[in-house]
Amino acid sequence: MTEFIDGPLWYFALTVFIVGVIWRISSIFFTGKKPDYSVPRQASTGGAVATVFTRFIPRRDMAPKIRIQTVAGYMFHLGLFALLLFAAPHVAFIEHHLLGIGWTPMPYWAFIVASQLAFLGLLILWLHRVLNPVTRLISDFDDHVAAILTFVVMLTGCLALMEGFTGLRVLHRFTVELLMIYFPFSRLMHAFTFIPSRAFTGAWFARRGVDA
Amino acid sequence: MPVSTDSARYTAWLERRCAVLLQLTLGMVLLACFSTLSFAAEENDLAGKVKDPGTQLWNEVRQREGVLQGTTQVAGMDSAVLINVDGERWRQFRMQQLIPAAGLALGGILALIALFHLIKRGVPVAGGPSGKYLHRFPDIDRILHWSVATIFIFLAITGLILLGGRLLLIPVVGDSVFGALASASKEGHNLFGPLFILGIFGLFIRFISKNFLASGDIGWLLKGGGFFAGKHPTAGFFNMGEKIWFWAVIVIGLVISATGLILEFPFFGQTRSIMALSLVLHGVGAVLLIGGAFGHIYVGTAGMKGSLDSMTTGYVDLNWARQHHDRWAAECEANDEVLSQSEVARAQGRSTLGEVPEPVIKGES
Secondary structure, three states: OHHHHHOHHHHHHHHHHHHHHHHHHHHHHOOOOOOOOOOOOOOHHHHHHHHHHHOOOOOOOOHHHHHHHHHHHHHHHHHHHHHHHHOHHHHHHHHHHHOOOOOOOOOHHHHHHHHHHHHHHHHHHHHHHHHOHHHHHHOOHHHHHHHHHHHHHHHHHHHOOOOOOHHHHHHHHHHHHHHHHHHHHOHHHHHHHHHHHHHHHHHHHHHHOOOO | OHHHHHHHHHHHHHHHHHHHHHHHHHHHHHHHHHHHHHHHHHHHHHHOOOOOHHHHHHHHHHOOOOOOOOOOOOOOOOOOOOOOHHHHHHHHHHHHHHHHHHHHHHHHHHHHHHHHHHHHOOEOOOOOOOOEEEEOOOHHHHHHHHHHHHHHHHHHHHHHHHHHHHHHOHHHHOHHHHHHHHHHHHHHHHHHHHHHHHHHHHHHHHHHHHOOOOOOHHHHHHOHHHOOOOOOOOOOOOOHHHHHHHHHHHHHHHHHHHHHHHHHOOOOOOOHHHHHHHHHHHHHHHHHHHHHHHHHHHHHOOOEOOOOHHHHOOEEEHHHHHHHOHHHHHHHHHOOOOEEHHHHHHHOOOOOOOOOOOOOOOOOO
């Protein structure tokens, strides 16, 4: 089983992930849209660039109502980003199995803080999704699977932190592979689409003269 | 016959010398034998009286008379103590008293809850659902509650594996699986522990104002909360049982947190004895909280019908509130805070029939 998870399943998951992500992104870009014949109010490029950054901060009138999601969202995403790219085992894996180059990993204490932020953030976000009537109403199966799968991946990774047991490492790798296979077909794709999505919206609004 | 006489005298002289030599040799051999025998006998006599150097050293380092400090150039707490005999006492206490007592306590609480449920079958809402509601907990309180609950359950499971796993799990899953399980539990427990501290801090901030002693609380306690017989005693937003649970979570939670930090970060000068004591306090506190959580979960679900709604939807039925928190219900009614079914449904994003209306898309039949 270990050989299967470390070998064929890993390559299958990697292939599905890469092909799936490219397919999803290209399907968005090549969908096309109706030509807009209206006279542009502003240049769309400025709006596109500005919106990519301004959307990092909630609108002033919305901020008090989404304080929990904002704080928990940043906790989770920054924690996950740090774990994914700067955890020592991940840096070693990227260097030896993916890119051939590595970089300085974060220290152990930073790993602990990052994982705690990520866990608490994801837990709060998912509980908010389930307990708040509005988010519960607009959530579907995919949202819950994505949240739970991400949580399980992080959990198995942290449980294998001692790196002394092959079983724990293989369990973590197996859950990662499940996530990679699920990723392109789920809303987890927002990791790749949020920038073009914001840019498109910003460009469209700028062209129409909408201040949003 | 001078020649023969000389020869005879020489022979006699030689014989005398040989005899003396023989006697001396024999005497020396006999002396050696006697000496050896007598030394061996003497050594046998001393065998039980003189300590073996290894045993003597072992007894010294065991330090039966208490923890003795030696000298060493190795820096660090307890580095001058080769063997701490208190560690063995702690191990015996943990294996022979703490773990069996913990198992007995948790098993006993579960058995009592099961017995109570068999007899009482849960407390129904007096008068049934009224169709009118009160808003009890906002989103933030419910998110906080379930966050702490999730972290607590994870810590309880991993903590119990670490506490009693060697005794209970190794015979079932074997050494190697338990090794991995224990390693994972230890890592997970240490990782989630600090989050629990944040959680109880949040609970303290959010709920302390409603958990001070109020009139009627002692009466509630004396009547056993109305669980066993008679009318339900009067209570405000939180009854005395909930207040006791709140303060138990805060106080015992702080003890568990402090002892947990002592154990997780062993580089602030704490000695091994302090860590052993911390582990005992940590375990006892955790067992008390887990036992309390069993009761809390039962009362919040099957034990008291309608209670769970307050932590899932945030709303409770008016009759439930009148039954269990009459003073709070009266306050809400006086302040005109009673909500109709349709008002709650709207707030929950549901139609008055309890279902979300299908969106009508223009152009579709």
